[in-house]
Amino acid sequence: MNFDDFLKILGEFGTYQKQRCALICVVAFYSVISTLGVVFYGAEPFHHCKIPQERLEYVSRTYGNLSKEQLLDMNVPYTKYGKRNGCALYRMDITLTNGSISVFQNITAANSSTSGILQRLMTTSLESDVEYAQTVNLTTSSDSLWNSTVWKSQETYPCPVGRYYSTDEYQATIVSEFDLTCDNAWQLSTCSSVFFGGKLVAILVSGILSDRFGRRPIFLGSVVVLAASGIGLAFSPNMAVFCILYVIQGASDSSMYISLYTMGMELVGTKYRKLIGMGMAISFGLGHTLLALEAYFLRNWRYLALVACSPAVIIIFFYFVFNESVRWLLSRGRHKEAKRIITKAARINKIKLGEDTRERPVKEGDEEKQTKTLSAESVQDLEENCSDFKACVLQPQKLKMFAC
Numbered sequence: 001m002n003f004d005d006f007l008k009i010l011g012e013f014g015t016y017q018k019q020r021c022a023l024i025c026v027v028a029f030y031s032v033i034s035t036l037g038v039v040f041y042g043a044e045p046f047h048h049c050k051i052p053q054e055r056l057e058y059v060s061r062t063y064g065n066l067s068k069e070q071l072l073d074m075n076v077p078y079t080k081y082g083k084r085n086g087c088a089l090y091r092m093d094i095t096l097t098n099g100s101i102s103v104f105q106n107i108t109a110a111n112s113s114t115s116g117i118l119q120r121l122m123t124t125s126l127e128s129d130v131e132y133a134q135t136v137n138l139t140t141s142s143d144s145l146w147n148s149t150v151w152k153s154q155e156t157y158p159c160p161v162g163r164y165y166s167t168d169e170y171q172a173t174i175v176s177e178f179d180l181t182c183d184n185a186w187q188l189s190t191c192s193s194v195f196f197g198g199k200l201v202a203i204l205v206s207g208i209l210s211d212r213f214g215r216r217p218i219f220l221g222s223v224v225v226l227a228a229s230g231i232g233l234a235f236s237p238n239m240a241v242f243c244i245l246y247v248i249q250g251a252s253d254s255s256m257y258i259s260l261y262t263m264g265m266e267l268v269g270t271k272y273r274k275l276i277g278m279g280m281a282i283s284f285g286l287g288h289t290l291l292a293l294e295a296y297f298l299r300n301w302r303y304l305a306l307v308a309c310s311p312a313v314i315i316i317f318f319y320f321v322f323n324e325s326v327r328w329l330l331s332r333g334r335h336k337e338a339k340r341i342i343t344k345a346a347r348i349n350k351i352k353l354g355e356d357t358r359e360r361p362v363k364e365g366d367e368e369k370q371t372k373t374l375s376a377e378s379v380q381d382l383e384e385n386c387s388d389f390k391a392c393v394l395q396p397q398k399l400k401m402f403a404c
Contacts (some may be wrong), residue, residue, distance in 0.1 A: 003327055004270055006361050010342065012269025014349030021276055023318050024264045025283040027256065030315060032287030033308045034230065034253040038195075038246065040295040040304060042188050043173045046166040047086040047181060048076045049159035055092065077156050086163065087182035088156035158182070171299040178239045191243040195250045202251035206258045214328055215263045220319045222256035223312060230309025234302045249309075266325040326361075335362045 011017070055075065059066065066074075075092075077085045165176035175181060180188045210218040229249040236242035264276040291308060298304040329338040339358055346353045 003330065003361055007269045009351070009357065010345055010353070011349040011351055013272045013275075014345070014351070016345040016348040017268050017272075019348070020267060020322060021264055021279065023321060024260050024276070025279050027260055027315055027318065028280040028283040029287040029290070030311055031253055031257050032284055032291055034226070034249045036288065036291060037305065037308055038188075038192065040291070041174050041301040042180070043170055043301075044175045044181065045170045045173060046084075046168070047163045047176070048072065048084050049087070049089045050161045050164050051075050051089070052161055077154065085156070088158060089160070091155040091157050169299070170301075173301045174239065174242060177301075178242070180239065187239050187243075191239070191246060194243065195247050198247040198251040199254040202254040203258055206255035207262075209255075210259050210262060211328075214324050214332075215259045215266075216319065216322055216324045218259040219256055219263070219322065220316070222252045222259065223316050223319070225252040226256060227309070227312035227316060230312055231306060233309065234305040263322065263325055266327045330361060338362065 051071070059071065059074070072084065075089050077088060077090055079085050159182070163179060163181065170176070175188065178184075178187075206218055206222070226249060229245045229252060233242065233245045233249060236245060261277070261280060264280065265273050268276060294308055295304055298307060323341045323344070324337065326338050326341050329335075329341070339362065342353070342358055342361070346358075
């Protein structure tokens with residue numbers, strides 16, 4: 001009797017299995033955080049180049065009252081997709097044409113108010129400047145405004161003094177905080193590539209480690225690293241630290257998921273394995289809704305990372321609920337631990353097992369090991385007693401006689 005047949009007696013999907021599979025699905029629900037968290041951490045808000053102070057001074061002296069859109073239209077070009085270019089400014093030659101005389105005449109009477117605007121332009125942000133300027137009673141002809149500046153064929157040049165990031169939609173993201181646009185955009189895409197490379201390596205290595213040390217220890221180690229790296233992510237001082245912690249978080253998440261998936265498959269009967277796999281997949285999908293809800297209310301990426309990653313601390317305690325895989329214990333000859341878990345499962349599933357029944361997986365596991373050992377010894381003897389090993393193998397009758 002193999003262990004699958006024994007599960008038909010113990011219960012292929014009893015209360016014991018259902019309790020642990022429910023917790024496995026909870027972990028799968030949480031697992032989406034590390035994979036898709038960067039979608040919200042790295043959201044790109046509306047941005048444009050900061051307008052240099054000397055240009056703001058010139059605009060204030062020359063044109064007086066301007067709306068925010070007028071200031072942006074004068075300085076920030078559009079892309080071919082109809083959006084403002086976040087990486088360049090118009091190159092402007094601050095010289096006046098003949099038409100500028102009328103502009104100066106129109107704003108002469110408002111010089112006193114203009115000086116107030118100039119002071120604010122030099123000391124405050126662009127948005128506050130525009131809001132203040134709109135409260136001042138200054139008017140300027142739009143045609144005169146555009147005709148008074150000599151543009152050099154609408155040439156552009158990169159942002160000279162950094163970028164302004166809007167906070168209308170997001171209070172802060174890693175893009176706005178670490179300035180990951182334009183020439184720095186490669187940092188985020190490179191980090192994402194390394195992240196998935198780390199997950200791939202973790203998937204390959206975690207399977208080997210769980211076969212060597214067991215499913216349960218790998219789960220514990222992975223969750224501890226996942227919690228530490230996820231919470232540490234919220235305190236990253238720069239993009240380099242963020243990327244390192246993000247890759248570690250992704251790798252530990254994959255290791256945790258693989259160990260639990262294996263544990264779940266080995267926990268139930270063969271006909272329920274698809275159900276476990278589907279349950280974990282559905283739980284992972286539903287995790288998107290929680291992450292989106294958290295991101296809706298938490299518009300600062302640091303607060304979002306802290307709240308989204310903190311549940312890993314609770315998941316650490318699942319270690320004390322999960323038992324080691326009985327299949328793995330039997331394969332390693334750890335029979336006492338296997339019998340203890342079988343007894344516990346039988347009690348929770350309300351199945352009465354006799355002593356002989358509990359011993360059957362252990363005895364038959366030993367017999368299987370002995371059979372494999374004898375087979376190996378037989379092959380070795382065959383190699384020693386046959387001068388032409390290939391010829392002996394190709395003669396079934398001789399092989400059968402020797403085996404007898």
